[in-house]
Amino acid sequence: MPRVTFPHVAESYRSFKMLMEDLGNEVILPPRPSKHTLDLGVRYAPEFACFPVKILLGTYLETCPKGVELIVTSGGVGPCRAGHYAQLHKKILHSLGYPVDIVVFEPPRLYPLDFLHNIQRLNPRRMSYRAIYECIRRAWRKLQALDNVEKLTHKVRPRETIRGATTRTYRRVLEWIDRAYSLVEIEEAERSALEELQKVPQDPNRDVLRVGIVGEVYVLLEPASNLEIEEALGNLGVEVERSLFLTGWTRDNTWAETTEGLTVKEAAMPYLPELLGGHGRDSIGNTVLYAKRGFDGVIQLAPFTCIPEIVARTILPRVSEEHNIPVLTFFLDEQTGKAGMTTRLEAFVDLMRRKKAARRPA
Amino acid sequence: MxxxxxxxxxxxxxxxxxxxxxxxxxxxxxxxxxxxxxxxxxxxxxxxxxxxxxxxxxxxxxxxxxxxxxxxxxxxxxxxxxxxxxxxxAACMLVPDVKTVLEIGGQDSKIIILRNGVVIDFAMNTVCAAGTGSFLDQQAARLNIPIEQFGELALQSTNPVRIAGRCTVFAESDMIHKQQMGHALPDIINGLCEALVRNYLNNVGKGKEILPPVVFQGGVAANIGIKAAFERALGMPVLVPEHHKIMxxxxxxxxxxxxxxxxxxxxxxxxxxxxLPYRTRSFECDGCPNACEIAEIYEKDRVIGRWGARCPRWDVI
Structure with a gap:
């Protein structure tokens, strides 16, 4: 059995592990990115490469010594450096003496043949396309379940009456979804997990602020890379809504909620008519949409030296002013300190609270 | 009372x-x-x-x-x-209609934008501490001038000297270079004040709408050379409250x-x-590869606070 691994993106490994094993691969699980991961990544990555490159390289350097033969990762769309990183990783790993190969998945809609070819490389059992399709469907459903449960923690955490109760319950129910295999089991586990989370003691009358989170996909999705900002905000009494999930359900959601039925792209158009790679345009469009939906603020997360987000960052002050919504940006890398982030988050929450109080008629 | x-x-x-x-x-x-x-x-x-x-x-x-x-x-x-x-x-208490607060402390510098008594925007220095109090302290010590006289000396300047202020290390090199060239000390100190203000406005203050009344506080506000440099750069009066150091x-x-x-x-x-006797202690948590550095403080023999963990493991005291 080929030994495969993949990047660690929050809890998604639970789904990818199932899929890879179903197709007949041996999975070497990526560990949650830690200080050790970063040390490895920073040591061998180019200094000015962006943060995700360093974390991913560090992760590979933790799994490769365990005998990984094949790394599965995704490519990038548009003029963003991330599209080249798989090749860069491969070169660095080879130079360090790990003869691994990398399978890069590009969007199947743009490269259908590539997609099928890649699938075959991960299909040592030579399963039929129909059987593979069933496996992918289950994996996708599991990913959706993971996203839905995470989304609920964003609502419950700011209202919890016992500090840390949401996180503890979340850790527990994740295991239920992890163990579920068939579609029926996955749906059942998701239902029980959501119910269990709702049972966390909450104060429904608490004055909770709503903050939208925009930015680059990896630092958005992987809590280990953003110093668990969503948890920190939840503990400060802030309900977060992230503009991106792996299963991407939010897009439909936001369409329905704005009165004009704007898409993210349309909302960004007056400010940035060009696609600049990564999620730069989405950061702007989503900020506009959050403002229209009455959110109290927006936080932009970006890897240090990320060009698309730097461009977005320079445009956001105008969006912030014209749509009257406070925006706070964090550039993240291995040098980012938790203390500085905490101070800024606390100040930002105070700012939003006082703004909200001033708006309310006395 | x-x-x-x-x-x-x-x-x-x-x-x-x-x-x-x-x-x-x-x-x-x-x-x-x-x-x-x-x-x-x-x-x-x-x-x-x-x-x-x-x-x-x-x-x-x-x-x-x-x-x-x-x-x-x-x-x-x-x-x-x-x-x-x-x-x-604090700024709102002393100047109720304040619209801009410039604050420069030991290692932090911040700008706070207020409208109608409510903070609407703020920024803090991120990657660099160039232009904060610690650097001025260092330079005063290097030049053997009491920090309290730094500002007054700057005001005696008659000829502008431009100091590179983006990075404190390079600013120091540039100051030494200007000294070796024979520029007068007050001119160099004034150049440093202007470089710090330029750096502050271009980094921390970038993109912010600075409207009067402007209040300048923090330890560095005691330096009249910096205050004067701010007034020149902004083209408006800058108020330094009596209690600027303890705002x-x-x-x-x-x-x-x-x-x-x-x-x-x-x-x-x-x-x-x-x-009461207080003592602190720190250790590396071995719960996961994050190896968080946990610090704790004891009052007599009882732990009263812990910091540094990225998970709730050490929250219970």
Whole structure:
């Protein structure tokens, strides 16, 4: 059995592990990115490469010594450096003496043949396309379940009456979804997990602020890379809504909620008519949409030296002013300190609270 | 008479304020932290108690600054607030219609934009501490000039000298270079003040709408050379409040007063804590590969606070 691994993106490994094993691969699980991961990544990555490159390289350097033969990762769309990183990783790993190969998945809609070819490389059992399709469907459903449960923690955490109760319950129910295999089991586990989370003691009358989170996909999705900002905000009494999930359900959601039925792209158009790679345009469009939906603020997360987000960052002050919504940006890398982030988050929450109080008629 | 205690534990100074109910500063102390915050807090509180007039009772206490959590658990703070909010609150008390607050402390510099008494935007220096108090301290020491005279010397400048101010290390090289070339000291010091202001406005103040009244506070506001450089760069008057060095502590005391007005009671442990033994300890957690560095503080033999964990493992005290 080929030994495969993949990047660690929050809890998604639970789904990818199932899929890879179903197709007949041996999975070497990526560990949650830690200080050790970063040390490895920073040591061998180019200094000015962006943060995700360093974390991913560090992760590979933790799994490769365990005998990984094949790394599965995704490519990038548009003029963003991330599209080249798989090749860069491969070169660095080879130079360090790990003869691994990398399978890069590009969007199947743009490269259908590539997609099928890649699938075959991960299909040592030579399963039929129909059987593979069933496996992918289950994996996708599991990913959706993971996203839905995470989304609920964003609502419950700011209202919890016992500090840390949401996180503890979340850790527990994740295991239920992890163990579920068939579609029926996955749906059942998701239902029980959501119910269990709702049972966390909450104060429904608490004055909770709503903050939208925009930015680059990896630092958005992987809590280990953003110093668990969503948890920190939840503990400060802030309900977060992230503009991106792996299963991407939010897009439909936001369409329905704005009165004009704007898409993210349309909302960004007056400010940035060009696609600049990564999620730069989405950061702007989503900020506009959050403002229209009455959110109290927006936080932009970006890897240090990320060009698309730097461009977005320079445009956001105008969006912030014209749509009257406070925006706070964090550039993240291995040098980012938790203390500085905490101070800024606390100040930002105070700012939003006082703004909200001033708006309310006395 | 009721009064409120505000404690601002910063990198360079620990400031303690006792504020009357009417918002007057009864006591304002500015002490050097010298890397020993616990001792600074204890000796500061001793001095504060001695300054207290008979009949004055501490009805609430607030802490701020980078050492706010440490100070908070030591004194039993009613409110533990970040520096940005504390500075904004204090500026609003002294100049009610303030629209811009420039604050430069030991290692932080921030800008706070207010409209109608509400903070609408703020920024803090991120990757670089160039242009904060510590650097000025260093340069004053290097030139063997008391830091208090730095500003006055700058005002004696007759000829502008441009110093590269993006990075303190390069700024120092540039200053030395200008000295070797034979430029007069006041001109160089003035050039440094202008470089710091330029750096501040281009980094921290980038993209911010700076409208008057502008209040300049923090330890560096004592430097009249920097104040003058700000006025030249902005083309508007810059107000330096009387208590500019202890504004954070004033804000913390005011926030404590607001908090206590709502709850009706204080958690203040009393000035007796100046006699208690405190010690700190740190260790590396072995729970996961993150290896968080946990610091804890003991009051006598009891743990009263822990920091540094990225998960709730050490939250229970």
């Amino acid at each position: 009721k009064a409120y205690l505000g404690i601002d534990v910063g990198s360079v100074s620990t400031n303690i304020v006792i504020l009357s109910e009417a918002g007057e500063v009864l006591t304002g102390l500015y002490l050097r932290t010298q890397g020993r915050p616990i001792e600074a807090i204890q000796s500061g509180l001793k001095a504060a108690r001695e300054s207290l007039k008979p009949g004055v009772e501490i009805a609430g206490v607030g802490t701020t600054g980078s050492g706010r959590y440490l100070a908070g658990v030591m004194v039993g703070a009613d409110v533990i607030k970040n520096e940005i909010t504390a500075h904004a609150v 954070g502590a004033i804000g913390a005391a005011q926030l404590a007063a607001e908090k206590v007005a709502g709850t009706g009671q204080t958690g203040f442990k009393g000035f007796g804590i100046t006699e």
